[in-house]
Amino acid sequence: MPELPEVQTVVSTLQNQLNHPTIQDIDIYWDNIINQPIDEFKKMLIGETIKNYRRKGKYILLECEHVMLIIHLRMEGKFYILDSSIPKDKHTHVVFHLDDGRELRYHDVRKFGKMRVEILRDDSEYISLKETGMDALDENLNAVYLYDAWHDKNTPIKGCLLDQHIICGIGNIYADEICFSCNLHPCTPASHLTIHDYENIVYHTRRILEGAIRSGGTTIRSYTSSLGVTGLFQLKLKVHQKANEPCPICGNKIMKIKVVQRGTYLCPQCQKIK
DNA sequence: ATACTCCCCTGAGAGC
DNA sequence: TGCTCTCAGGGGAGTA
Numbered sequence: 001m002p003e004l005p006e007v008q009t010v011v012s013t014l015q016n017q018l019n020h021p022t023i024q025d026i027d028i029y030w031d032n033i034i035n036q037p038i039d040e041f042k043k044m045l046i047g048e049t050i051k052n053y054r055r056k057g058k059y060i061l062l063e064c065e066h067v068m069l070i071i072h073l074r075m076e077g078k079f080y081i082l083d084s085s086i087p088k089d090k091h092t093h094v095v096f097h098l099d100d101g102r103e104l105r106y107h108d109v110r111k112f113g114k115m116r117v118e119i120l121r122d123d124s125e126y127i128s129l130k131e132t133g134m135d136a137l138d139e140n141l142n143a144v145y146l147y148d149a150w151h152d153k154n155t156p157i158k159g160c161l162l163d164q165h166i167i168c169g170i171g172n173i174y175a176d177e178i179c180f181s182c183n184l185h186p187c188t189p190a191s192h193l194t195i196h197d198y199e200n201i202v203y204h205t206r207r208i209l210e211g212a213i214r215s216g217g218t219t220i221r222s223y224t225s226s227l228g229v230t231g232l233f234q235l236k237l238k239v240h241q242k243a244n245e246p247c248p249i250c251g252n253k254i255m256k257i258k259v260v261q262r263g264t265y266l267c268p269q270c271q272k273i274k
Numbered sequence: 275a276t277a278c279t280c281c282c283c284t285g286a287g288a289g290c
Numbered sequence: 291t292g293c294t295c296t297c298a299g300g301g302g303a304g305t306a
Contacts, residue, residue: 001299032282058300074300075283091284110283112300131301155276164301172299261278263298 002073004136004169005212007055010079014062014104015053017081021098022049023064030093033108035116035128044117045069056123057132057168069117070128071106077113080105136169136205143198150190150198157193158186159260161201170205176240176265177208185273186259186266192274211236239265 002010026042028034034041048064055061062069071077080092084103088095094106094115106113116128123129133149134141149166150157160166161175170178179186181204182197193201215236238248243256247267257264 072300075298108283109285110299112283114301153276162300261299 001075001171001173002058002077003171003174004055004058004209005174005215007058007060007073007169008213009216010073011053011055011060014060014079014081018050018053018098018104020049020051021100021102021104022047023096024099025097027095027097028093029095030111032111033093033106033113033115035114041115041117044119056129056135057164058171059129059132061123063120066120067117068120068126069115070126071115072113072128073108074110074112074114076110077106077108080107132164132168133166134168136167136209141167141202141205143195143202146198146201147195151193152191154189154191156187156259157184157190157201158262158264160190162260162262167205169209172262172264173237173240174205174208174212175262177238178204180239180266180271181208183270183272185268185271186257186264188274239267241265 023045024047026046028038028041031038044067045064048067050062050064050069052063053061054063058072060071060073062071082103082105084097084101088105089107091109092105092107093111096104096106098104106115118126118128134145146167150160153160155163158175158179161170161178162172176186178201182200184193184197184201239254242254242265245254246252247254247270250267250269252267252269254265254267257266
């Protein structure tokens with residue numbers, strides 16, 4: 001499941017492999033992937049040249065001359081760049097025909113991904129990004145910002161980390177890793193945290209996400225990044241998906257529970273509820 | 275405002 | 291072998 005580091009890996013890969021292609025035509029095989037009328041999507045995008053590649057949170061932003069193509073991979077979305085002679089498989093739902101003869105293919109087994117094209121404008125004005133807070137790697141992210149947003153909330157801290165409205169880019173895997181590194185039980189109400197805890201969250205969020213980007217992201221379950229590239233950060237995960245294995249700090253068994261409806265891994269010894 | 279539940283989807287894995 | 295059932299999950303929508 002792509003989170004911020006995996007999305008960054010995809011963006012970097014697309015940038016390196018595609019350069020600045022013009023989109024000549026688009027085939028859509030599953031309409032629900034497109035988050036607007038199909039005709040509008042095609043009309044706005046065909047003929048545009050991709051100028052710049054970046055992301056905000058888990059959203060991919062492909063900046064063209066007049067429009068921005070905004071994509072969310074959700075659970076299993078991925079891109080492939082292939083020659084048009086290679087047969088399309090059954091999970092390919094959108095094909096962008098490029099002027100260099102290659103195709104950018106959007107592949108998504110679960111069909112949860114979404115994409116939308118919007119007129120180029122300030123990031124804060126895109127409908128697709130309306131609900132997103134500060135990027136988790138934004139240099140302006142600090143403990144005071146999180147404290148202001150969360151200190152009066154009784155929501156479990158893991159729920160806060162997953163909520164994209166205040167800080168965006170963190171998903172289920174990294175939320176577990178961040179809680180572990182901060183010695184916080186994922187169920188701890190945000191209101192019980194000290195400013196020191198919030199400083200820890202900022203520090204470890206940055207450390208873990210940047211480390212994951214350096215490893216090319218995490219490959220877990222069915223998620224692999226585009227072009228068959230496989231991330232290696234799963235080798236560095238401390239608790240996520242490690243139920244019944246020993247905690248790397250204290251040796252006690254890691255347990256799996258459910259927090260805000262999400263499978264959650266923690267060390268009950270190292271992460272006590274406050 | 276906050277907290278649920280459901281929905282979108284498919285494949286993997288368990289149980290029989 | 292093959293069937294049915296359950297589960298996984300990001301985020302939006304709808305409801306209490």
